[in-house]
Amino acid sequence: MKIAFLGPQASFTQLACSQIFPSEELVPQSSILDCFNAVKNGDAEKAVVPLENSIEGTVSMTLDYLYQFDEISIQSEVIMPISHHLMIHPENENFEKIISHPQALAQTFHFRVNKYGNIPTQDFSSTSASAKLVAENPEEKIAAIANHYAAKLYGLKIIDENIQDFEQNHTRFIVISRENEALQLNFKKTSEKTSLLITLPEDHAGGLHQVLSVFAWRKMNLSKIESRTLKTGLGNYFFYINVEGNWENILYKNSLEELKSIGAEVRFAGHYSEYELEG
Amino acid sequence: MKIAFLGPQASFTQLACSQIFPSEELVPQSSILDCFNAVKNGDAEKAVVPLENSIEGTVSMTLDYLYQFDEISIQSEVIMPISHHLMIHPENENFEKIISHPQALAQTFHFRVNKYGNIPTQDFSSTSASAKLVAENPEEKIAAIANHYAAKLYGLKIIDENIQDFEQNHTRFIVISRENEALQLNFKKTSEKTSLLITLPEDHAGGLHQVLSVFAWRKMNLSKIESRTLKTGLGNYFFYINVEGNWENILYKNSLEELKSIGAEVRFAGHYSEYELEG
Numbered sequence: 105m106k107i108a109f110l111g112p113q114a115s116f117t118q119l120a121c122s123q124i125f126p127s128e129e130l131v132p133q134s135s136i137l138d139c140f141n142a143v144k145n146g147d148a149e150k151a152v153v154p155l156e157n158s159i160e161g162t163v164s165m166t167l168d169y170l171y172q173f174d175e176i177s178i179q180s181e182v183i184m185p186i187s188h189h190l191m192i193h194p195e196n197e198n199f200e201k202i203i204s205h206p207q208a209l210a211q212t213f214h215f216r217v218n219k220y221g222n223i224p225t226q227d228f229s230s231t232s233a234s235a236k237l238v239a240e241n242p243e244e245k246i247a248a249i250a251n252h253y254a255a256k257l258y259g260l261k262i263i264d265e266n267i268q269d270f271e272q273n274h275t276r277f278i279v280i281s282r283e284n285e286a287l288q289l290n291f292k293k294t295s296e297k298t299s300l301l302i303t304l305p306e307d308h309a310g311g312l313h314q315v316l317s318v319f320a321w322r323k324m325n326l327s328k329i330e331s332r333t334l335k336t337g338l339g340n341y342f343f344y345i346n347v348e349g350n351w352e353n354i355l356y357k358n359s360l361e362e363l364k365s366i367g368a369e370v371r372f373a374g375h376y377s378e379y380e381l382e383g
Numbered sequence: 384m385k386i387a388f389l390g391p392q393a394s395f396t397q398l399a400c401s402q403i404f405p406s407e408e409l410v411p412q413s414s415i416l417d418c419f420n421a422v423k424n425g426d427a428e429k430a431v432v433p434l435e436n437s438i439e440g441t442v443s444m445t446l447d448y449l450y451q452f453d454e455i456s457i458q459s460e461v462i463m464p465i466s467h468h469l470m471i472h473p474e475n476e477n478f479e480k481i482i483s484h485p486q487a488l489a490q491t492f493h494f495r496v497n498k499y500g501n502i503p504t505q506d507f508s509s510t511s512a513s514a515k516l517v518a519e520n521p522e523e524k525i526a527a528i529a530n531h532y533a534a535k536l537y538g539l540k541i542i543d544e545n546i547q548d549f550e551q552n553h554t555r556f557i558v559i560s561r562e563n564e565a566l567q568l569n570f571k572k573t574s575e576k577t578s579l580l581i582t583l584p585e586d587h588a589g590g591l592h593q594v595l596s597v598f599a600w601r602k603m604n605l606s607k608i609e610s611r612t613l614k615t616g617l618g619n620y621f622f623y624i625n626v627e628g629n630w631e632n633i634l635y636k637n638s639l640e641e642l643k644s645i646g647a648e649v650r651f652a653g654h655y656s657e658y659e660l661e662g
Contacts, residue, residue, distance in 0.1 A: 112506070134485055134488065134489065134504075134506070135485060135486065135488070135489030135492075137489050137492075138489070156443060158443070158444050163442075163443055164435060164442055205508065206413055206414060206508060207414065209413065209414070210413065210414030210415075210416050210417070213414075213416070225413075227391070227413070227508035227509065227512065228508050229506035229507050229508045230506065233506065310598075310599035310602060310604075312595060312605060312608065313592070313595040313596060313598070313599035314599075316591060316592040316595055317592060319589075319592070320589035320592035320593075321589075323589060325589075326591060326610075327610075327620075328610050329591065329608055329609070329610050329622075330608070330609050330610065331605075331606075331607050331608050331609065341606075
């Protein structure tokens with residue numbers, strides 16, 4: 105089975121993807137849009153894309169594509185801690201410059217200044233591209249900040265582990281597919297949820313409140329809500345909503361019917377579980 | 384007056400920043416966090432950061448920092464169209480490779496394939512870094528995709544204008560400051576809004592619905608709502624809400640009092656206007 109993922113090789117998305125699908129063929133893509141297209145066209149059966157990841161992509165783009173690609177559903181969500189490591193070529197012992205993705209440099213700012221002072225940095229398009237450059241240039245005294253998968257792939261030596269300034273640095277990925285059954289994974293299950301994309305009949309005051317009433321009086325909890333502008337013009341919105349809990353509950357079916365009866369367009373984007381991965 | 388902005392030089396954020404503050408000293412920063420810190424520490428009086436921009440940063444990070452830096456408010460929001468141009472060194476006439484930020488490459492995919500077929504591409508950390516490389520290497524046959532500001536700054540020749548696949552590619556920036564008065568700008572004003580960061584007393588079903596009721600029965604329209612996980616642990620959320628309209632309305636003051644009376648923590652993040660910039 106082919107699984108598309110947001111690359112390049114050794115991206116954090118690949119780190120998640122290789123844990124979710126350890127025995128499948130993983131195919132890197134150069135953008136989130138390419139991942140959606142690969143699934144749509146049948147070039148891949150599933151794809152793993154960031155739902156929330158400051159280094160590799162934005163929740164907003166993924167939500168917009170979920171809205172645009174109505175044949176694609178979410179089968180699973182995984183949360184993975186982001187760990188950064190400082191690595192050098194094994195033939196070297198020191199370095200005079202640190203290279204990485206700008207967000208990885210930002211997320212390790214205090215560590216870098218405290219331990220290495222004012223060593224110059226240079227931005228790269230990805231953490232793994234910076235690791236690759238270090239591997240290919242043993243004559244240059246440079247260090248990269250990347251994940252342990254990149255260190256292994258490019259044969260680099262990790263000299264400082266877990267150098268991120270905040271411990272609680274998590275990132276979320278979703279598995280998308282043309283199938284819409286939940287994917288059961290062998291990781292710690294943290295919740296069950298249903299994702300809905302809801303468009304209001306018109307942009308009127310209280311419209312969203314009316315939609316949320318459908319869930320509130322049934323005591324169905326919403327774990328996420330996000331408004332996104334429709335590309336058709338300013339002022340038109342869709343809402344991405346996650347409803348918590350067991351979707352076999354009769355309340356779920358009834359709430360969908362009630363939403364339609366008040367004129368909202370509802371697109372079902374998946375019933376699935378959320379899991380916690382190791383970093 | 385010093386204005387920090389998310390760099391590097393010739394980023395889309397600088398393009399917006401230079402229109403908003405044509406006569407001030409603009410100081411590039413390497414991350415959104417650095418922009419917030421520059422304002423907090425008084426190194427800059429204001430900063431311009433992306434609120435929604437797939438190329439330079441994510442709404443999520445900016446919202447998280449607005450929550451963490453409670454001394455900082457929004458003074459203005461600007462919407463700017465994103466236009467990509469293909470540019471080469473003026474001494475060259477053709478090219479064998481196209482370089483740019485991965486999102487800019489993705490956003491010009493159809494144009495590139497239709498006009499130039501299978502010409503190889505290479506990822507860069509920013510569109511302007513790719514333009515700079517083209518400027519510094521006239522002997523190499525490469526083209527960059529970047530904005531017109533980068534073409535001007537680095538003396539490049541634009542050979543294809545407005546090559547983005549979708550016309551409606553807008554991006555949003557906010558002006559942040561330790562002051563909280565709205566900044567009046569000489570651009571087309573598209574709306575007035577108030578941004579609130581609301582934390583619920585506990586994560587209970589219907590809590591958000593209760594908060595929205597405060598605005599709904601007063602017929603106050605919400606133009607944006609986004610839930611964000613608090614870094615203190617999974618399952619705790621804050622909500623970023625934009626309320627439309629004139630903030631001198633008595634309803635606004637009353638709704639804030641009512642929110643507090645139901646146990647919600649409310650942080651005011653600015654009363655301000657939204658403007659449309661040219662690209």
